[in-house]
Amino acid sequence: MTVNGTAHDHDVEPRTLLVQYLREACGLTGTKVGCDTSSCGACTVLVDGESVKSCTMFAAQADGASVTTIEGLADGDRWHPVQQAFHEHHGLQCGYCTAGMVMAAVSLLDEVPEPTERDVRLGLEGNLCRCTGYHNIVKAVLAAAETMRAAR
Amino acid sequence: MIPAAFDYVRADSAEAAIGLVAEHGDEAKLLAGGMSLIPLMKLRLATPAVIVDIGRVRDLSYVRDAGDHLAIGALTRHRDLETSDVLARDCGVLRAVAAQVGDNQVRHRGTIGGSVAHGDPASDLPAALVALDATFVVRGPGGERTVAATDFFRGFLETALGPDELLCEIRVPKSGPNGYAYEKFNRRAQDWAIVGALAARVGGTTRVALVNMGPVPLRAAAVEEALAAGGSVPDAAALAAEGTEPPHDLNASPEYREHLARVLVRRALEAL
Numbered sequence: 088m089t090v091n092g093t094a095h096d097h098d099v100e101p102r103t104l105l106v107q108y109l110r111e112a113c114g115l116t117g118t119k120v121g122c123d124t125s126s127c128g129a130c131t132v133l134v135d136g137e138s139v140k141s142c143t144m145f146a147a148q149a150d151g152a153s154v155t156t157i158e159g160l161a162d163g164d165r166w167h168p169v170q171q172a173f174h175e176h177h178g179l180q181c182g183y184c185t186a187g188m189v190m191a192a193v194s195l196l197d198e199v200p201e202p203t204e205r206d207v208r209l210g211l212e213g214n215l216c217r218c219t220g221y222h223n224i225v226k227a228v229l230a231a232a233e234t235m236r237a238a239r
Numbered sequence: 240m241i242p243a244a245f246d247y248v249r250a251d252s253a254e255a256a257i258g259l260v261a262e263h264g265d266e267a268k269l270l271a272g273g274m275s276l277i278p279l280m281k282l283r284l285a286t287p288a289v290i291v292d293i294g295r296v297r298d299l300s301y302v303r304d305a306g307d308h309l310a311i312g313a314l315t316r317h318r319d320l321e322t323s324d325v326l327a328r329d330c331g332v333l334r335a336v337a338a339q340v341g342d343n344q345v346r347h348r349g350t351i352g353g354s355v356a357h358g359d360p361a362s363d364l365p366a367a368l369v370a371l372d373a374t375f376v377v378r379g380p381g382g383e384r385t386v387a388a389t390d391f392f393r394g395f396l397e398t399a400l401g402p403d404e405l406l407c408e409i410r411v412p413k414s415g416p417n418g419y420a421y422e423k424f425n426r427r428a429q430d431w432a433i434v435g436a437l438a439a440r441v442g443g444t445t446r447v448a449l450v451n452m453g454p455v456p457l458r459a460a461a462v463e464e465a466l467a468a469g470g471s472v473p474d475a476a477a478l479a480a481e482g483t484e485p486p487h488d489l490n491a492s493p494e495y496r497e498h499l500a501r502v503l504v505r506r507a508l509e510a511l
Contacts, residue, residue: 101247101290102280123240125278126429128344137318137347143277144348147247148270148294195343212428213342 088152090115091159099146105139106130108146109156117157117186121215128214131187131194132156138194140213157186160193168238169193169231178227180218188214192228202232242280249292253378256293257405261380263289265402270294271314271353274345299352299407302326311409313352317341317364320351330411332419332439336367339421342429352406355391358398358455361431363423365392366456370437370448373411379404392455414441420510422503423450426490433490436479436503438511445511452483452500462504476505 088095090113097112109115109132118141121129125143132141133155160167169192172178179185188211195202195210202210207228208221216224250256260267268287270276271294279285293299299314302325309330311320320326320337327334340346340354340363354364355375365388373388380403391399400406418440423432435450436459445466447459460482465475485496 101245102242104241107241123281125274125345128342131344134347138344139347140344143281144273145247145277145290147249148273148292191343194347198343209428210343213344 088146088149088154090154091156101145101147103146104142105132105134105144105146105149105154106141108149109141109154112146115156115158119183119186121183121187126215127184127187128191128211129184129187131190131214133190133194136194136197138191138213155190157189160189167193168234169196169228172227172231172234173224176223176227176230178220178224180216180220184214184216184218188216188224192224192231196228196232196235200232201236202229204229240281242277243283243286245280245287246289247292248289250296253293253296253299253405253407256291256296257378257380257403259289259291260403260405263291267291269356269405271350271356272316272348273353274341274349275353275357275359293405300350304329305410308410308412311351311411313355313406313408314350315352317346317349317351317354318343321346328416329413330371331416332414332421332437333364333367333371333411335419336363336421336437339363339423345429351409355409356398356400356406358392358394358396359431360392360395360453360455360457361451362456363421363432363435363450366435366437366448366450367421367439368409368411369456369458370439370446371411371414371441372446373409375406376408376410377401377404378407383407385410389458395454397454412441414439418511420507422507422510424499424503434485434496434499434503436500436507438504438507440511445508447479447504447507449479449483449500449504452480452485452496454484454486457483459500459504462508466508472508473505476501476508479504 119129121127130142266288299312301312461478479500480497485493
């Protein structure tokens, strides 16, 4: 599969989960394992541009796909607008959910480029923040949407 | 959590999938989006020896106008249902219910056929398909057969689907863009319904279906009969728990679920 634009080719056991593959075979540990039960969304990555929970997908299912993790979002030294907005609006406290939140938000803004606050809250229902930091996360995603709209 | 070891084979067509399942027998399990099966495998509640991945059988992913009904490929993802223009025009209820399944990430992977074949009474789509009197097209080594949704769900996670059969298509009547209401009661937005109540107008009748009020998705027959006889919404909704066998779990007692069913059916009917 292609991960963040780089081709990766490994033989893995069929039961290898995508998140294990990314962390252990590709060495990309930005993607976190949270609940490991497809509830929390900390392991969210993009597969062919769409958010998925990588703890609930076998690596073999992504064979040949294009996968994007948090490490692949920035353009060189320039953060992705969603990363920049999380930084500016302090869309995190402990940071554990952040990689998954950002990836889910990127996918959401691709599908709903001009979201309302309700769209953002519903669109992130698959991502849990146990620091109760949702308020700033929503602010950050709305700000990122505005930045991305202005850049179009 | 790591699943038990298994062999992985990928099918690129419905025929290939049926052939692979026939070859491997009871040891094989079909994997569509994996949103129900993979969690069960991670908990080792399911330990199939062979996984037949049908996730790439693209010719089973479609929503088509088939004249007097709509034909939906079993591998159509929830995301494709919730954004389908055909459903928006001809079966708004299914589009709206698909949008209530899980969360965005789940809807990007999960399929309608996977949800139906899994047969979980707490799932949203099976109840909607029972309300719509959908028909399921099933293929196996012996050919093709159709099963009515009301006959398909046999018990908790038990369906009429044989171990060597593949659910290929779901057929639903055209019920129009509007005329439905789905009340889903849960603790967190992404969760399964503790209880769900769906009301829909289909061809001049009012259908009412219940989620998680028994081992299978149910029609609230007493409510439907009361409405058909001209009964008021509050009187009909009071009958919502009749004939149900609600489960007891951490979220709710059977008595509480019965209360929820009456309240949610009333709300759904009032919103019609």
